[in-house]
Amino acid sequence: xxxxxxxKEAEVEEENKEAQLEQSEEEIxxxxxxxxxVSADGLVRLQKIIADRGFCSRxxxxxxxxxxxxxxxxxxxxxxxxxxxxxxxIEVDGYPLxxxxxxxxLAVNKPLGFICTASDPRDRKLVTQLVPPQYGRVFPIGRLxxxxxxxxxxxxxxxxxNLVMHPSSSPDKVYEVKINKRLTKPxxxxxxxxxxxxxxxxxxxxxxxxxxxxxxxxxxxTIHEGRNREIRRMMEYLGKRxxxxxxxxxxxxxxxxxxxxxxxEVPLKVVEQMRADCMTRKKNNDLQKVMEEKKKAALNxx
Numbered sequence: 099x100x101x102x103x104x105x106k107e108a109e110v111e112e113e114n115k116e117a118q119l120e121q122s123e124e125e126i127x128x129x130x131x132x133x134x135x136v137s138a139d140g141l142v143r144l145q146k147i148i149a150d151r152g153f154c155s156r157x158x159x160x161x162x163x164x165x166x167x168x169x170x171x172x173x174x175x176x177x178x179x180x181x182x183x184x185x186x187x188i189e190v191d192g193y194p195l196x197x198x199x200x201x202x203x204l205a206v207n208k209p210l211g212f213i214c215t216a217s218d219p220r221d222r223k224l225v226t227q228l229v230p231p232q233y234g235r236v237f238p239i240g241r242l243x244x245x246x247x248x249x250x251x252x253x254x255x256x257x258x259x260n261l262v263m264h265p266s267s268s269p270d271k272v273y274e275v276k277i278n279k280r281l282t283k284p285x286x287x288x289x290x291x292x293x294x295x296x297x298x299x300x301x302x303x304x305x306x307x308x309x310x311x312x313x314x315x316x317x318x319x320t321i322h323e324g325r326n327r328e329i330r331r332m333m334e335y336l337g338k339r340x341x342x343x344x345x346x347x348x349x350x351x352x353x354x355x356x357x358x359x360x361x362x363e364v365p366l367k368v369v370e371q372m373r374a375d376c377m378t379r380k381k382n383n384d385l386q387k388v389m390e391e392k393k394k395a396a397l398n399x400x
Contacts, residue, residue, distance in 0.1 A: 137181055140183070140184075141181035141182055141183060142181055142182065142183075142184045143179065143180070143181050144159070144163060144168065144170065144175060144178075144180050144181065144182055144188075145159040145160045145163060145178065146159075147182065147184055147186070147188065147198075148162070148168070148188065148190060148195065150184070150198055151188070151195045151196060151197065151198055151234045152231075152233075152234030152235035152254075153190055153193070153195055153231045153232065153234060154190075154231065159190075160178055162190050162191060163175060163176060163177070163178055163180075164176060164178065167190060167191045167192075168188065168189070168190050169188070169189040170182055170186055170187070170188055171186055171187050172187070172189075184198065185197055185198075190231075190232075193230055193231060193232035194232055195232050195234065196232065196233050196234050201253070201254060201255045201258075202233045202234065202236055202252070202253055202254050202255070202363075203251065203252075203253050203255070203258075203363065203364040203366075203369045204229055204233065204236065204251065204252040204253070204361050204362070204363060204364065205249060205250075205251055205252075205351055205353075205356070205361065205362050205363075205364050206225060206228050206229065206249070206250050206251075206252055206360070206361045207247070207248065207249065207353060207356040207357065207358050207359065207360050207361075208225050208228070208242055208246075208247055208248060208249075208250045208359075209247055209358040209359050210244070210245060210246070210247050211223055211244060212224065212225045212227075212228070212244065213225065213243075213244050214238040214240070214241045214242050214243075214250055215238065216235075216237045216238075222244070225238055225242075225250055225252070226238070226252065228359055228360075228361055229252060229361045233252075233254075234254060235254060236252040236253055236254050237252065237253070237254070237259070238250050238251070238252055239251040239252070239253060239258075239259045239262050239263060240262070240263050240324045241324065241326065242345060243326070243327055243330075245343070246343040246344065246345070247342075247343070247344045247345075247358065248273070248274075248343075248344040248345035248346060248353055249345045249346060249347060249348055249351070249352070249353045250345070251348060251351065251364070252361075258369070258373060261373060261376045261377070261380075262348070262349075262372070262376060263324055264380075265322075265323060265324070266379070266380050266383045266384070267376040267377065267379050267380035267383070268322050268323070268324060268376065268379075269322065269348055269349030269350070269372060269375055269376060269379070270304075270320050270321070270322045270347075270348075270349060271320070271321055271322065271324075271345060271347065271348050271349075272318055272319070272320045272345070272346050272347040273318070273319050273320075273321075273329055273343060273344065273345050273346065274308065274316060274317075274318055274342075274343075274344045274345075274346050275316070275317050275318075275319055275329055275333065275340060275342070275343050275344075276314045276315070276316050276340070276341040276342045276343075277314065277315050277317070277333055277338040277339060277340055277341060278314060278315075278338060278339040278341065279315065279337075279338055279339075280310060280315045281305070281307075281315070281317065281336070281338070285336050286305050288336065289302075289303045289305050289319070289332065289336075290302050290303060290304070290305060293331075293332045293335050293336075294335075295325075295328075295331050295332070295335065297325065300321070300323065300325070300328065300332060301321065301322060301323050303319050303320060303321045303332070304319070304320035304321075305317055305318075305319055305320075306318045306319075314341050318346075319332075329343060330343065348372075349372045349375055349376075350368060350371050350372055350375065351364060351368060351372065
């Protein structure tokens with residue numbers, strides 16, 4: 099009996115060794131393939147170009163190629179090992195791919211139930227899943243919590259994203275909020291002067307009454323900060339219950355009549371206008387900070 103168990107263990111160990119050897123050989127072969135991706139004249143294997151543009155993995159790209167679902171410069175390419183200029187025009191399964199280095203700016207109308215991140219260990223729905231893979235790897239600028247809806251921007255431009263998100267340069271964001279009770283004049287003044295939250299005083303908000311009914315009260319609230327659940331916490335501080343929260347604009351980019359779950363490309367001139375507005379805000383804030391520091395130093399010198 100013992101001899102049989104020892105023999106079985108030896109067989110299992112031998113099978114594991116063979117599997118490891120096969121895996122190592124496969125990895126070596128794959129590394130060798132990758133080492134030959136770029137030719138002496140600068141041409142790159144098609145599967146690498148597709149993977150570099152963020153459409154899918156290299157292995158998946160190979161599947162698309164052999165299935166005849168890849169076009170290069172409008173011609174079908176179905177053989178592995180084909181090499182092209184890395185800036186060539188490519189379509190995969192009908193999607194034209196953005197070129198490497200090409201900046202992408204998208205506006206998305208996020209529905210409820212989606213989270214604003216590029217990945218999630220809990221396998222929840224991602225806002226990035228609302229745009230086709232042709233745009234490659236994009237990420238959300240800022241956040242919009244899972245129970246809120248409305249405008250969120252996606253991009254692959256890190257510098258632009260940082261400019262839009264940073265407190266010193268971020269543009270105004272307008273939200274439509276439905277609550278259970280009408281705001282009183284003192285409460286509106288509190289919002290305009292700042293609300294003391296656990297992470298500090300909020301910046302002054304603009305408040306506009308947008309509709310009153312027997313069921314709820316609707317307001318448009320404009321802020322420029324990007325704190326987590328900021329408007330919900332402001333309303334909670336005032337003893338109001340939030341029925342719904344929708345972001346309708348970020349700076350000069352509005353939600354307009356976009357259906358829930360849809361996206362659109364943001365024109366470059368609109369992006370550049372937002373970039374300029376953010377830079378102007380940053381310069382003004384920096385100047386104000388310098389003046390406040392000078393004033394403080396003058397008071398301390400007396």
